[in-house]
Amino acid sequence: MSVITELRVAPDEFELGRLMNLSDHTTVVLERMVPLGQTPVPFFRVRDADRDTFEGTLQRHPSVETLTRLHRQDGETLYALEWIASRDRFFSAMTETGAQLVSATGTPDSWTFELRFPSHEALSRFHEYCEEADIPITVDRIYSPTTPGMGPWFGLTPEQRTTLVSAVRGGYYDIPRRMSTQDLADEFGISDQAITERLRRGIASLVEHTLLPTDTVEE
Structure with missing residues (x-):
């Protein structure tokens, strides 16, 4: 594994x-x-x-x-x-x-x-x-990387999960966008660069642990 x-x-x-x-x-x-x-x-x-x-x-x-x-x-x-x-x-x-x-x-x-x-x-x-x-x-x-259905957060840290949830609920990914990176940064009390990096790594974790399970789990 x-x-x-x-x-x-x-x-x-x-x-x-x-x-x-x-x-x-x-x-x-x-x-x-x-x-x-x-x-x-x-x-x-x-x-x-x-x-x-x-x-x-x-x-x-x-x-x-x-x-x-x-x-x-x-x-x-x-x-x-x-x-x-x-x-x-x-x-x-x-x-x-x-x-x-x-x-x-x-x-x-x-x-x-x-x-x-x-x-x-x-x-x-x-x-x-x-x-x-x-x-x-x-x-x-x-x-250990998880496969779909194993564990609730699919490799996300608590901070990544909370930030992604706030971004989705706040309209960060809507078109047009209803929340800016700075809005998220202010909510969590960190820099906009740190928020951008947290979102990027969170999305990467979700993809690796849900869409690419065969690449991360070995028999």
Whole structure:
């Protein structure tokens, strides 16, 4: 049975966190990791960054081979990054244990990862790998993906469930929209960026645990 863990790691504890060297108020969201030969290519969105400084920092780093700006809209820039991932022992631990990246969000203070492992044994090996590499991680949650009809929340955290329910009831998804992102942010006392990320991750969890059960549950 596969298992999902949510964990946090400091930016200076792994290569990707160090090379991005995020400044104040900058947020990075990894969209996905696409294999290119033996190198995983991250696609990621960056918000509230000094674009020239951010791009210059990455392009000068010895682990970075190519940084490609793909799209910019509403203050966010989408990039593709080709880098020498073998230098990053955290991502090497993911590769060695068969972990799949579900989501990841980075700030100047911390990175939050949601990783799916093929088994509890693989997750244990990942923890051992991080300990041997002296990479401190903080595990916030471990759970098994559910199939439809198993469990009431289908992998949602309480915060994600409450936010999604409020968004639907308040008309956030109506056309025309009757509630804005800022309205939701004010209701929960957090930033509009945090609300957007919570909704995005909540919807991703619902899809993975209801529409894709065969991909998350092994016999």
